[in-house]
Each structure stands twice: as C-alpha cells, then as structure tokens.
Amino acid sequence: MRTDFRSMGSHSQIGRVFKVLIAEGRIVRLGYGVYAKARPSVLSGKPVPRVTLAELAQEALIRMGVEPKLGSAQAAYAEGRTPDVPVHTAFNTGKRRISRKIAVGIRTVRYENDYRK
Numbered sequence: 001m002r003t004d005f006r007s008m009g010s011h012s013q014i015g016r017v018f019k020v021l022i023a024e025g026r027i028v029r030l031g032y033g034v035y036a037k038a039r040p041s042v043l044s045g046k047p048v049p050r051v052t053l054a055e056l057a058q059e060a061l062i063r064m065g066v067e068p069k070l071g072s073a074q075a076a077y078a079e080g081r082t083p084d085v086p087v088h089t090a091f092n093t094g095k096r097r098i099s100r101k102i103a104v105g106i107r108t109v110r111y112e113n114d115y116r117k
Contacts, residue, residue, distance in 0.1 A: 001034055002014060002033035002035070022047075025038055025040065025047035030049070030056060030057075030060065032101075036049040036050070036056050038050065048104070049104055053107055054109075056104070057091065058091065061091060061098070066093050066096050067094060068093060069092040070090075070092065071086070071089075072092070073088075074089075088108075090109070090110040091110075091112070092113065093112070093113050095113065095115070096113065097111075097113060
C-alpha cells in the first residue's frame, strides 16, 4: 500500500517512483493506493500480478482494517452446497461499507455486507 512508504518521502515523490515502477512492469496498480508486484504475462507479455485477485483483495482489505469473509456464492461453492463456480470475486465485509475499487484489468472485486439481514 502507498501508506507503507509515507516515511520515505512526500506524496508526490512516492507517486513518481510508483509511476516509474509501473512503466518498467515491476508493479501493477490495483486501486487507489494499492499496488502489487508484477510478472510478465505468459500470453501477452504485459505485467500481471503474481498472485490472484482474490488473494490481493483479501490482503488489501485486511490492511485497511476490514475482516473479509467469502461472498455468498463463493461460500456456497466452498461448502459444497452448489456445483456452480462463482464468476466474480466477492467478499462479505460485515457491517462495513467499502467504496474502494480493487481491480486487475477488467476484473473487479465486489463487496457484500450484512445490512439487509
């Protein structure tokens, strides 16, 4: 996260360094202040994250102080209640509302919460 480098320089200095690292393909931007280490894609050669979007989003949410749980579709699949593989990455954030967008390419993380229960 960008806040991890706050003690090393100003906001604009850190932004310039991140811009260079993105151009070199060493990191990718997932969302506002959230970055991940990258590797070249086997198919296109473009930089892609080293781990899955679900793992990155879960780590980012934990670092933001949210205790994420699997979304309803993913939990049903993991528990064997349905044979349908979830299409989207979703996390239940409990009573917290999250508006931050975390994405890799066109794949974004969706958030569920317990407000309607």
